[in-house]
Amino acid sequence: MAKIKVTLVxxxxxxxxxxxxxxxxxxxxxxxxxxxxxxxxxIRGMVNKINYLLKVEEV
Known part of the structure; x- marks a missing residue:
């Protein structure tokens, strides 16, 4: 399964x-x-909801 790295910016x-x-x-x-x-x-839905606050990278 793919992983994503999420950072609050x-x-x-x-x-x-x-x-x-x-x-x-x-x-x-x-x-x-x-x-x-x-x-x-x-997880992808939660990230999409607040994507304007985050930086997302594929690992």
């Missing part, structure tokens, strides 16, 4: 509560934090 301050919750569910709580996830439809 913008602040969560002032964002919608569901966008903050989505970032938290991905394991992102500070700017610059990077996590790796398997590329599943669920």
């Amino acid at each position: 913008k602040s969560l301050i002032g964002r919608k509560k569901d966008h903050i919750a989505t970032a938290s569910a991905l394991g992102l709580n500070k700017i610059g934090k990077t996590v790796e996830h398997d590329e599943t439809p669920q």
Whole structure:
């Protein structure tokens, strides 16, 4: 299964509560934090929801 590396590049301050919750569910709580996830439809949907806050790379 493919993996993706997700990095939070913008602040969560002032964002919608569901966008903050989505970032938290991905394991992102500070700017610059990077996590790796398997590329599943669920993870891809969460990434697409808050893509304006993230940098995504294929691993």
